[in-house]
Amino acid sequence: MSTRPLPLPGPVIGLDLGGTKIAAALVGPGGTVLARHTRPTPATEGAEAVLDALRDAARTVDDGATAIGVAAAGVIDPRSGMVTSATDSIRGWAGTALGTGLADRTGLPVACDNDVRATAGPELAAVDGDRASLLFAAIGTGVGGALACDGRMLHGAAGIAGHIGHLPSPEAAGLDCTCGGAGHLEVIASGPGITALYERLAGRTADRLQTVAERAAQGEDSAVRAVVTGARAAGRALGGLANAFGPDRVVVGGGVPQIGPLYWDALTDAFTHELMPPLRRLRPTAPLYGHDAAVIGAAVLSTTVPLHRPGVPQ
Structure with a gap:
């Protein structure tokens, strides 16, 4: 089975948030990675610091992006954009308004989901039918x-x-x-x-x-x-x-x-x-996608789950 072009209409920022690092990528039409950036996760500094770090990582790779997709650790409800449950690998992460919090910081619409579901999205798209x-x-x-x-x-x-x-x-x-x-x-x-x-x-x-x-x-x-x-x-x-x-x-x-x-x-x-x-x-x-799987999957979220827009209350 081989990969196929992914349904991205324009450049989208994909963010992969884990307990130790944040990976960011600018993903172009078809799923091509155009730019990459990695930084540590401020996991002990609280949710606001993590949202600020996500914003800064997104800005580092941004070049005309139309949206942001976030593949995040924890139990994520993509419809509400909330972190509904999380371990202490990121302090204070449970209860965070991830979608609107990042949208307000960046001025871009944000889609978010659990990191594993996001990574699985392109694998589903590769199946015929x-x-x-x-x-x-x-x-x-x-x-x-x-x-x-x-x-x-x-x-x-x-x-x-x-x-x-x-x-x-x-x-x-x-x-x-x-x-x-x-x-x-x-x-x-x-x-x-x-x-x-x-x-x-x-x-x-x-x-x-x-x-x-x-x-x-x-x-x-x-x-x-x-x-x-x-x-x-x-x-x-x-x-x-x-x-x-x-x-x-x-x-x-x-x-x-x-x-x-x-x-x-x-x-x-x-x-x-x-x-x-x-x-x-x-x-x-084994998965079809390599080390970019999570950021590509995050970017694809912008086409598959609700977008949370800046200035719109949770």
Whole structure:
């Protein structure tokens, strides 16, 4: 499957907001990146400082942009432009009026959504047909996701649709989750989750997931078990979701799937064993877009979700 030109009528600024950095790009018609800029996120300074940093990043790449799209960390409601929930990776981020706050600062209309849904938008556009369905998972420090059915991205109440990391997972039974619950997929399938499982199994520390992957490649049993357990937990959850939603395509991105074939093969095997007969030929694939995926997806939001305009009350 190859990428196709994206429906951008003119230059749009795409912003990718994470807990550590803000990536900005000027994206031209068809999805071509014309300019890039990166700066740290002032994550400990409060929401107003983050909005100011987004404004400054946008100005750095602006050259006649007609709108701004923001792919943001947290639970984002694109209809209201509000951050409805967030972790403490950005202090005071929950409750922020992202759409109108940035529009008032820049004078440009602003579209916004959760970063994973935004990244999934171009992946949906690459599927043939205007009623395509997509299941997208981003497995890294956390486990995020996006669901699209019949050509439409699902947002759900308060913008929470797609948070697949908080599905119950038998492998995570009894483990506390960052959301305040317990036994969720994220605490066993994310990078930190796999690393923590390895430390419990091996009785020794690992500074990061890559260390666990290297030890697994050397044949260490505890490392192999940790990687395979996390991968199988993710694969089973995605297979179950595929049965529920009937996607035309399943995409698995993020840093964790890049640790090697041990992980990818275990995830794929668990995924395929869950599938009902009509879906038996479905297989997870890697994303089509590279390191610009989030900023391109952010820019595309300006054509798919509501625009919040300067001077218009929330």
